[in-house]
Amino acid sequence: MTSSFDPIPNIERLIRPELLGLKPYEPIEPLEVLSQRCGVPVDKIIKLDGNENPYGCSPRVQRALADYSYYHIYTDPLQRDVRQALERYVGVGSEHIVMGSGSDELIDLTLRLLLEPGDKVINCQPTFGMYSFSTAVCGGQIVDVPRDSAYAVDVAAVKKAVDPRTKAIFIASPNNPTGNVTLRDDILELVRTGIMVVVDEAYCEFSGQTVAPLVLDHENLIVLRTFSKWAGLGGLRIGYGIFPVNIADLIFKIKPPYNVNIAAQVAALASLADLEYLQGVVRKIVAERERLYSELKRLGFLEPLPSQANFILCRVLDGPSQREGSRQIVNELAKVGIFVRYYDTPLLRNFLRISVGKPEHTDALVGALRRIGGSQ
Numbered sequence: 430m431t432s433s434f435d436p437i438p439n440i441e442r443l444i445r446p447e448l449l450g451l452k453p454y455e456p457i458e459p460l461e462v463l464s465q466r467c468g469v470p471v472d473k474i475i476k477l478d479g480n481e482n483p484y485g486c487s488p489r490v491q492r493a494l495a496d497y498s499y500y501h502i503y504t505d506p507l508q509r510d511v512r513q514a515l516e517r518y519v520g521v522g523s524e525h526i527v528m529g530s531g532s533d534e535l536i537d538l539t540l541r542l543l544l545e546p547g548d549k550v551i552n553c554q555p556t557f558g559m560y561s562f563s564t565a566v567c568g569g570q571i572v573d574v575p576r577d578s579a580y581a582v583d584v585a586a587v588k589k590a591v592d593p594r595t596k597a598i599f600i601a602s603p604n605n606p607t608g609n610v611t612l613r614d615d616i617l618e619l620v621r622t623g624i625m626v627v628v629d630e631a632y633c634e635f636s637g638q639t640v641a642p643l644v645l646d647h648e649n650l651i652v653l654r655t656f657s658k659w660a661g662l663g664g665l666r667i668g669y670g671i672f673p674v675n676i677a678d679l680i681f682k683i684k685p686p687y688n689v690n691i692a693a694q695v696a697a698l699a700s701l702a703d704l705e706y707l708q709g710v711v712r713k714i715v716a717e718r719e720r721l722y723s724e725l726k727r728l729g730f731l732e733p734l735p736s737q738a739n740f741i742l743c744r745v746l747d748g749p750s751q752r753e754g755s756r757q758i759v760n761e762l763a764k765v766g767i768f769v770r771y772y773d774t775p776l777l778r779n780f781l782r783i784s785v786g787k788p789e790h791t792d793a794l795v796g797a798l799r800r801i802g803g804s805q
Contacts, residue, residue, distance in 0.1 A: 447568070457770070463543060463624050469766030474794055477784040478768040480632075480663035480740050482603070484710045484787070486696065490662070493699035494692055501702075504694060506686040511694050514701045519654075520640055525671050527680045528689045528697075532653040532668030536599075537563045538680050539651060539670070543596040543625060544569040551583050551590055551598040554679045555606060555776040557629065560599040569596070570751075575776070580607040580734070584615050586655040588698040591622055592749060598622070600627040603636050606770070606782040607688075608736025610638050620647050627651045631668075634659035634711050636737035637719070648673045658739055659711050667693035714739050724795045725783070728801050738785045755779050761801045767794055 440451060457479040464471045519526070529535035536559055540550070552560050554573045561571045569612040572595070574586050582600060591598075598619055602611040611628070619626050620643075628654055633639045641652045652671040657663035667689055672680060700707060700762040722741055725733040732744040745755040758769040759783060770782035783794070 439442055445568070447565070451562075451565055454558055460766075463763075463766075463768055467686055467763050467766050470566060473766055474511065475767045475786060475790050477786050477790065477794065480658060480784045482658060482710065482714070482739070483664050483785075483790065484661060486661040486701050486715070487703040487706050489703040489706075490660075491745045493695050495709055497691070497695050500691060500724075502691075504687050504689065504691040507681070508689060508694065511669075511689075511697050511701075514698055518701055519671060520612045521645060521671055524674050525644060525677055526619075526695070527670050527672060527677050527684070529668045529670065529684070530688050530690075530693075531657065531666040532629065532655045533559055533563075534666075534688060535653050535668055535670040536560065536629075537567070538684055539625075539627060540564055540567040540569060540597070540687075541683060542676070542679055549592070549595045551595060551624075551646050553587065553598075553600060553604075555580070556599070557601050557631075559598070563643040570594075574592075576604075576607070577760070580604065580609050582611050582615055582619075583794065584618050586773070587619060588622060589741075591624055595607075595624050597627055599629065599727070601631070601634040602638070602640075603736070603738040605738065606739045606742045606777070606780070608632075608734060608740060608742055610636050610651070610737050613638075613640055613643075616640050616650075616803045617643070620650050623649060625649045625651065627653065629653045631655045632658055632738035633716055634708075637738050638737070643647060644671045644673060646765055651676065656697055656700060659706055661710075662693070662696050662700065664691075665693040665696050665775045667697050676737070714785050717788060717791060720788070721783070721785055721791050721794075725790060725798075728795070728798055731781075731798070740782050743781045743783060745781065746781045758798070758801055762794070762797055765797055769794075777804070 454659055459470045460474055464472055510524045511528055515526050516523040516733055540563050544567045549570045549574050550564040550571050551574055563570050572590050574590050577583050600611050630639055638670040644650050644652055655668035722733050725731050730746050732746055734742045772780050
């Protein structure tokens with residue numbers, strides 16, 4: 430007997446229709462792919478496109494991962510050891526902290542908690558693409574509010590965009606890709622709207638500025654952070670959020686039980702036990718950021734923006750056209766194994782983002798840019 434239900438044709442009818450046309454988030458490529466593309470060995474690649482820490486993780490992390498004996502045992506779903514260590518680092522009680530598989534997972538979990546289909550999220554463009562991507566995946570609607578000419582959040586415009594369906598406002602501080610910090614008073618003014626304000630502090634160690642303590646006094650403020658940048662753990666995917674206690678409890682309810690793997694937790698604990706080393710690395714990156722800014726400014730065909738993160742956004746000032754000029758620069762750098770971030774969006778069409786590397790990376794980059802500039 431044959432069934433009248435044929436599961437093969439038109440299987441897409443079972444899929445949420447708004448996801449069928451979803452534009453995927455565009456991640457950066459791994460070293461092996463970049464090496465194959467340009468013909469430069471992996472160990473000679475200068476990777477300045479992902480805001481990764483060029484110094485890698487703490488040596489204690491490598492020893493801790495090698496010495497750990499219980500990879501066959503499921504990790505603690507309540508993440509108690511890392512949360513208690515973070516309590517000392519962040520200065521808030523562990524009951525406010527939830528770990529995620531990178532802060533990306535916490536963006537997703539926060540939106541799953543808040544959004545019903547058609548609810549709105551305010552996004553201050555240009556900014557990190559995961560806010561709009563995760564909103565779409567969770568069935569929400571993005572409301573883009575452009576930043577001002579200095580890339581500061583336009584607080585008045587954000588407040589004007591709030592309506593009864595608005596559930597969250599995302600603010601990256603320092604902002605990716607512009608590198609500027611949002612003022613504490615501006616964040617507090619947005620908190621007073623009563624909408625959930627999510628401040629993404631992925632790069633806060635490089636700016637020395639945070640609003641994390643404010644979470645204790647505001648039930649609609651969330652701060653997200655990561656170990657990917659300052660601690661060099663990007664490949665292990667571990668981030669954390671600082672939440673009002675009732676929101677933290679709800680995030681624990683909806684997250685997968687073992688969402689942060691044990692290797693990532695071991696690495697995070699070892700990082701927090703080696704703060705003197707890692708803070709020294711942060712100081713080196715900040716110093717190199719200032720040198721890179723000065724070198725880029727001297728080239729004449731790039732306009733670097735001041736940054737409080739571990740990257741610098743640059744406007745391309747000349748070339749066959751600004752757009753083609755930026756694309757040409759990226760392509761020419763790739764030929765010699767140097768990779769920077771290229772944007773092809775309306776607000777960033779003539780811009781490049783360059784991560785801060787080691788001093789020798791800056792020297793190689795600037796030398797290559799001088800040769801490119803001389804050939805234009």
